Amino acid sequence: MTENILAPEIAPRGATGSWLHRYANPGRFLRLAQPALPWLAAFSIILTVTGIVWGYFFAPADWEQGNAARIMYVHVPAAWVSMAGYAALAVCSFFSIVWRHPLADLAAEEIGPVGAGFTFVCLISGALWGKPMWGAYWVWDARLTSVLVLFFLYLGHIALIRAFDNREHGYRAAAILALVGAVNLPIIVFSVQWWNTLHQGNTISLTGGSKIYITMLYPLLIASVGFYMCFLTLVTTRLCSAIMERKTRALLLAAAERAA
């Protein structure tokens, strides 16, 4: 019976049968994602716990900030995931507007709350770090303010995508909001280079010149991969339930129509 519920396609098949429609079809996504979910969940928990336990109990304390620097093992991964999450939201919105793809709409709807959660963790952990080191929970410098804007963009998207009786209207409006808000991403990334900020500059650089000791870098990277996978697990779980919810509603409506 479950097979019957899951198998039919919710999306109208793309006329051209392009790769996009073949692999991003909600029914096929469900069949691929559901068996992968337990693995995703297991790896995200193992990596996150390893990274944080290593960082908090085994990595050396910082020469300048002492044990307070250990907040980075939560703060930095949360910050990276909140930005990557928004980038994913923007990509979904792009697919939603150009290809009107139903899976992109559903994904955008489910990414919003998860991304907002990670941004909230980033803001709170940053405030708890700022008080003992800077002497202030919050300052209005370019990095902090642009991340707060990111949080509000997430909240606006969450509200807008659910604000219409006609769901399609909500998807269109929220996709435009998400795409316009994407200009904030480079601002967050480069804020510490373009303007004077109280927030520190970049420690890790992909082009070389990192300034972090190796046994502090490893737990940070492991925790980051863990956080990314947590994000992926949460979004995939929510997406699977959203697809099934839609399918159930469609089946119930069809049954009611047959009965009438």
Added chain:
Amino acid sequence: MTPRKKRRLYLLLACGIAVGSATALSLAAFSSTLTFFLGPREVLAKDPAPGMDFRLGGIVQVGTVNTVVSNGTPTTNFRVTDGQASIPVTFTGVLPDLFREGQGIVAIGSMTSGGDFSASEVLAKHGSSYMPKDVEENLKNSGKWNPKFGPPPDASTWNDMAVKSNGS
């Protein structure tokens, strides 16, 4: 791709370019207000009126910190520098733990008529290099880096330095 999808794609790209350049232009125009603090050189060039609040940022100049305690309240005099200019700062109160010579700080306050900066609040701006205390001492003793004078060399040059103890 159908013509309608192609049209939406081009429309979206055009909107993206428009929104992007509008944002870039606004940010460039408001750059001076987006910056969190002014360096000593900018302060000397702008010459803000005495009593007007602003944030002064820079490095605590080595050898200029002088603290006097009267009635249990410390008053600290030091100079903030950006390497080229420096401004004398007076602050009454308890400084943040990270305050030291060579430390980046941001002071909130205003200029006095005497050309000093009178700070009502001092924030410490910690660096962006993370390493154990042992490694920092090792670098300092070997003359490769002194935290008083700028950021350390690339981590690849000190990642193999041994750590004697874990934790604090």
